[in-house]
Amino acid sequence: xxxxxxxxxxxxxxxxxxxxxxxxxxxxxxxxxxxxxxxxxxxxxxxxxxxxxxxxxxxxxxxxxxxxxxxxxxxxxxxxxxxxxxxxxxxxxxxxxxxxxxxxxxxxxxxxxxxxxxxxxxxxxxxxxxxxxxxxxxxxxxxxxxxxxxxxxxxxxxxxxxxxxxxxxxxxxxxxxxxxxxxxxxxxxxxxxxxxxxxxxxxxxxxxxxxxxxxxxxxxxxxxxxxxxxxxxxxxxxxxxxxxxxxxxxxxxxxxxxxxxxxxxxxxxxxxxxxxxxxxxxxxxxxxxxxxxxxxxxxxxxxxxxxxxxxxxxxxxxxxxxxxxxxxxxxxxxxxxxxxxxxxxxxxxxxxxxxxxxxxxxxxxxxxxxxxxxxxxxxxxxxxx
Numbered sequence: 001x002x003x004x005x006x007x008x009x010x011x012x013x014x015x016x017x018x019x020x021x022x023x024x025x026x027x028x029x030x031x032x033x034x035x036x037x038x039x040x041x042x043x044x045x046x047x048x049x050x051x052x053x054x055x056x057x058x059x060x061x062x063x064x065x066x067x068x069x070x071x072x073x074x075x076x077x078x079x080x081x082x083x084x085x086x087x088x089x090x091x092x093x094x095x096x097x098x099x100x101x102x103x104x105x106x107x108x109x110x111x112x113x114x115x116x117x118x119x120x121x122x123x124x125x126x127x128x129x130x131x132x133x134x135x136x137x138x139x140x141x142x143x144x145x146x147x148x149x150x151x152x153x154x155x156x157x158x159x160x161x162x163x164x165x166x167x168x169x170x171x172x173x174x175x176x177x178x179x180x181x182x183x184x185x186x187x188x189x190x191x192x193x194x195x196x197x198x199x200x201x202x203x204x205x206x207x208x209x210x211x212x213x214x215x216x217x218x219x220x221x222x223x224x225x226x227x228x229x230x231x232x233x234x235x236x237x238x239x240x241x242x243x244x245x246x247x248x249x250x251x252x253x254x255x256x257x258x259x260x261x262x263x264x265x266x267x268x269x270x271x272x273x274x275x276x277x278x279x280x281x282x283x284x285x286x287x288x289x290x291x292x293x294x295x296x297x298x299x300x301x302x303x304x305x306x307x308x309x310x311x312x313x314x315x316x317x318x319x320x321x322x323x324x325x326x327x328x329x330x331x332x333x334x335x336x337x338x339x340x341x342x343x344x345x346x347x348x349x350x351x352x353x354x355x356x357x358x359x360x361x362x363x364x365x366x367x368x369x370x371x372x373x374x375x376x377x378x379x380x381x382x383x384x385x
Contacts, residue, residue, distance in 0.1 A: 004143060005168045009037060009087035013105045015045045016092045017066065019208065020271065021290030024053040024297065026092050027181035028317070029159040032173065033090070034059050036166060043086070045101060052271035053294070056184025079104060092159055094148065099138050110144040110162045150313045150352050156180070157324040179319040180297035185276035188269075192234075192277070195263050200232040202278050202295070204286035205250060206243035211355030211362045212288045213246075214305050214370065220253045221372040222285070226379070227258040231282065236274060236291060239267030283382060285375070292316050296339050301382045303340045303375065307364040310350040311341045333378060340378050344370035 014030060016023050023046050030042065041061050044054060048065040066078055082105040089102035094114030102109045113135045139145055144165030146158055156178065164170040187193075205219055223233050235250065237243035244266045251262055269277060274291060275298055278284050284295035285303045295302045296316035304316055311327040311334070318326055318337025326336045330349055334341050343349055344366030355362025 004165050007088075007108075007166055009040055009108070011041045011043070011086045012037070012088045012090060013043045013045060013082070013086040013102070014090045014092065015098050015101050015105075017045065017047045017068070017095070017098055017101075018050075018093055019290060020050045020053050021293050022093065023050060024180060024182070024290065024293050025155055025317070026159055027054075027057065027297075028156050028178050029090070029092065029162060030057070030059050031179070031181060032160055032163055036163060045082075045105075053183050053290075055186075055272045057181060059181075090162055091142075092162070094135075094138075096134070099141070103141055109142045110165055111138060111142050111146075112158060112162065113138060113145050113147050151310050151329060152312060152325075154312060154317070154325050154327070155314055156317050174322065174324050177320040177322050178317070180293065180317050182275050182294055182297040183272045185279065186270060186272035188273055188276055192263065192265060192268060196234070196280075197232050198280075199230075199282040200234055200280075201226055201283045201285065202234045202236055202281045202300075204236045204284070204289060204291045204295075206237045206240075206246045207287045207289045209354065209360045211360060211364050212307060212309070212367070213364075214287055214367050216246075216249055216253060218370070218372045218375075219250050222375055222379075223250070223254060223262065224258050225372070225376050227261045231261075233258075233262045234277060234281070235262060235264050235266065236269060236277065237264075237266035243267075283379065285379070288314070299338055301338050301340075301385075303342065303378050303382060305367065305370060305375070306341055306343050306350065307367040307370075308349075308351050308353055308355060310352055311343070313352075315339065315341050332374070335381075340382060342370060342374060342378055344368070 014026060016026050042059050043062045044060050045064045047068050051063050051065060054060055067074055086106035089106035089109045091098050091102040091111030094112050146161045160173050207213060226233060235247045237247050247264050247266045251259055251264060275294060278295045278300050279298045281300055283301050286292040287305050288309050292304045293316045299319055302316055310329055312329045315327045316339050318339045321337060328334055332343055346366050349366045354360055355364045
């Protein structure tokens with residue numbers, strides 16, 4: 001039994017300061033913490049403009065936003081706002097900055113530690129890897145830590161395990177259904193609402209990095225097939241220049257019949273509105289990106305195309321799943337609950353590199369070789385259900 005199982009913190013700060021997807025995947029941890037401490041007050045520290053994933057979350061009493069790269073003045077302001085206000089800081093990411101925030105905010109801390117034995121930090125210097133050296137001080141300031149494992153441990157399980165320190169029986173953490181909490185929806189703009197027709201399929205083709213892209217020609221074949229089977233298509237995308245251009249490029253390659261049944265929603269949706277759109281769809285299809293995790297959280301049938309990323313680490317969580325790991329490391333097609341994950345061929349899949357050249361602008365052969373016919377077959381199976 002943990003020595004901290006009787007701890008009852010009154011005020012807790014959750015820290016996640018990266019991308020919107022990193023914020024969404026903390027929600028099962030927050031829900032589990034609410035079961036453990038029903039009377040506690042929860043606050044959340046996240047990056048400015050990325051905390052929309054918590055819109056309407058009833059467990060969070062206050063959201064604190066900070067810049068990705070705060071100025072000295074912002075640091076001072078944040079220090080004043082955070083300093084020793086909390087009984088516990090839950091640090092959900094391994095960055096030095098997140099740990100410094102946790103150190104300032106609370107007397108007690110638990111946190112995620114970075115590094116992986118097969119990763120770039122595995123080279124030893126004086127008997128220790130780079131990540132082990134970086135983790136030493138983080139372990140010293142925490143009452144409990146969880147190591148990242150990019151191949152064997154799902155990121156949802158990784159976050160939930162931060163609470164092991166406080167459970168009399170840690171196995172209870174995964175004995176009940178686990179779900180991701182999506183943001184509360186908001187009404188769509190009339191321009192989109194008036195153009196929508198049932199049934200429609202939402203497609204999100206643009207990932208954060210190029211090596212997670214599926215080829216343009218593959219999207220065109222898939223959309224053409226969906227249109228011929230009487231589905232309207234909504235292409236969602238962020239307002240980022242490369243995502244807007246990607247949607248434009250896809251639409252420009254469609255014939256007139258298909259183009260007439262496509263709505264380009266690039267840059268027109270907030271995260272809560274994206275949730276509303278996805279909830280009303282017959283199906284969502286997307287690449288390895290945060291909106292795909294949102295689709296799964298909305299309980300919409302979700303098909304996602306995975307390349308270098310191990311689904312065992314970052315596959316969209318099938319809501320209501322019980323246990324720590326929903327997925328296999330490698331399978332051309334696997335379906336768990338409302339989520340279907342498709343992977344391309346190759347013994348190297350998944351490699352967890354940034355594409356074949358291990359850089360953000362690289363191509364990924366495994367995605368290039370993931371044929372539209374494989375995706376269409378998965379679509380047929382999902383829609384038949």
